[in-house]
Amino acid sequence: MHELSIAQSLLDIIIQEVNKNSISKVTWVKLRVGKFTSIEPSCLSFCFELLSKDTPAEGAHLRIESVxxxxxxxxxxxxxxxxxxxxxxxxxxxxxxxxxNGRELYIQEIEGD
Ligand SMILES: [Zn+2]
Structure with missing residues (x-):
């Protein structure tokens, strides 16, 4: 289940951005995920939800755009x-x-307050 480690890396990047831009709460994150990465979007969302508890990204919605x-x-x-x-x-x-195309995995946009 490599989604868990991917979700952790994404969360690390998001937290960095949050600190840089003094965002208190992340509302959604737009991701581009290539189909060649064989990431299961629902699994990635689930892992992200688990890991983001008690962080500014808690409750943030992942908008996963597959490539x-x-x-x-x-x-x-x-x-x-x-x-x-x-x-x-x-x-x-x-x-x-x-x-x-198809190997992409990156954060395109982070939206928060
Ligand atoms: Zn040819």
Whole structure:
């Protein structure tokens, strides 16, 4: 269950931001999470809720925006969305694929009072 350690890192970053911007309470946090990270959004929200108790982020809502996986064929430069993690170029059947989207995991916005 790697969501727990991810939730902890997110919380650390949020608390840092909170201190920097003198926010007393976080209302919501917008995250971008790539599908390639295999993070389960409901699980991440649950872990975050547990860990954020008694911090300024307690009760904050996570708005998780998932980012589709996109690959780029190194052979013909075709950009495509792989199906079921099958990394084969639909144009030339090449298998030398670079992942250009889907590994994202970052905080886009923090809103608070
Ligand atoms: Zn190709």
């Amino acid at each position: 589709s996986i996109r690959g780029k064929c190194r052979n013909c430069q075709e950009v495509f969305e792989p199906n079921d993690f099958l990394f084969v170029c639909p144009t030339c059947s090449g298998q030398d694929i670079e992942i250009i």
